[in-house]
Amino acid sequence: MGWNFDKTGEVILWGGVSGGVALLLQGLGFSFCSWVFIGCWLLSAAAALQLSCIKVSAAGKAVVVTGCDHGIGHALALHLHQQGFRVFAGCLNDAGEGAARLREQHSDRLIVLPMDVTKQEQLIAAVQEVKLQLPEGEVLWGLVNNAAIMARGYVEWVPLQTYKKIIDVNVLGVLAATKAFLPLIRRARGRVVNMSSVSGVIGTGIMSPYTITKYAVEGLSDCLRQEMRQWGVAVCAVEPSNFNAATQLVTAEGVENQALEMWASMPEVVRSDYGKHHFDRIMRLQRESAQGGEKDLTPVLDALTEALTQRFPRARYRVVDTYYFLKVAAAIHLPEWMFDLLYLPQQTFLSMTSRACNPS
Structure with missing residues (x-):
């Protein structure tokens, strides 16, 4: 790296x-x-x-990666396989295109597993399959909790059911997968790597459904790191900034579908107070931003690999550009009023402008 x-x-x-x-x-x-x-x-x-720079060898080590259908998880499974690890790639749809591309490697060190992290029976079956597929002398060294979904919207707009769905995958799914594989990792004195985000450090308006789950992942990582120290297991959180152009975690079509769901389920008093014009403007901005972010996943893959291979790993790997480096530093070290003064004026201006056009 x-x-x-x-x-x-x-x-x-x-x-x-x-x-x-x-x-x-x-x-x-x-x-x-x-x-x-x-x-x-x-x-x-x-x-x-x-x-x-001191590394551990990939020889004799296996890694489970969740959310390998596409995006970071898919790229990481291929990358770790190239590094010499045995990779168990958990796919939500093990008959889908992403799983098929992984199987095209035709390698006995890259095994696709059906893995919906919200279904306990699939996790139990995955653990049994890992035990079965591990050759004599190999250990389950790492778990990368990558599977995640996203939604955007003001707190008053997003249906409670959407929050529950995202928490089920991004928080309870991480917890369930960790609990399922941890005994094997603990005995190998290995690694648990949780995919977090700068959204787990900085709260951003209109991103609460995703942000609250990443704050939870940060807390889980801290607690588990302290508990696992006595076992020699390292627990790391990787915090990328915006790589949506590469991962397509948010798409224009997805934003449009979420907008329709939000408006349809919104209480009449909320619709009236915010106004349709303001709602449409904010969702249009969200659709336009869906193609933003970094296109090259290499820095994220490097950070995840370092978390798995450094002899003395960090508790956190922050994969950011200069803008987000300074913004995270400001969020951590400055008083909240000063951070808001620096970073909220543009958001406030956009909101006021859209409301002024429809002051209902």
């Missing part, structure tokens, strides 16, 4: 620590503090970066 903002943050961190050491020595009367600062920073940063 090349240089990224995770590594930049680590270098900055050790620069701060080195600066603190230098200031402490200066307070004690030493006169060579600038050299101490430079030396400590270079040595500590170099050591941290060198440790991140």
Whole structure:
């Protein structure tokens, strides 16, 4: 994996620590503090970066990946197979096009499994199949919880049933898959890698159905990481920014279908207060944004691979560009009123403009 903002943050961190050491020595009367600062920073940063380069071998290791029908899961299954792992690719539709493309590899190290993470019987069957397919001497090293779905809309617009459906896949599905495979991973002292998002760090208006599930995944990752430390199991969260152009998690057709469902199920008082013009404008913007985001999945695949193969993995891998790096930093470190002042004016302007055209 090349240089990224995770590594930049680590270098900055050790620069701060080195600066603190230098200031402490200066307070004690030493006169060579600038050299101490430079030396400590270079040595500590170099050591941290060198440790991140130590890898574990893929030989004799298997990985389960959920949500391999398309997008990140599909690409990751192929990528990990190329890296030498035995891959169990869980597909919602094991007779679909995505599963067929995986089977075209004609490899005994790439096994497609029917896996709806909301169905306990399928998870139990998948665990049994993994045990059956693992050769003698191989272990289930990793689980990548990738399966997820998305919906968008204001809290007052989205039907409660939609929230339940998304939570069922994005939260309870992650939890169910983890509980199913964890005994095998625990005995291998392996890895659990949860696909989160910058939406698990930054709450964004109109994305609450998806965002609340990613906040839950972040919390689950933290809790499980602490519980699994005694077993030698690492738990990592990978937090990509917007890669929708590559994953098609959101499509214009999907947004249109959700818009029709929301408007039809919306209470009359909500329809009246927001107005049809405002609703249509917001949903049009959502349809237009469905083609946005990064098209190259390589940074996400690299982060997921590092989470599985680094000898000393990070708790979080943030796959972001400069905009999202600064936005996440602002969300974490600035007061909420300041973050809103910096990042909400455009959203507020769009909302006010659409409402002004139809002040019902």
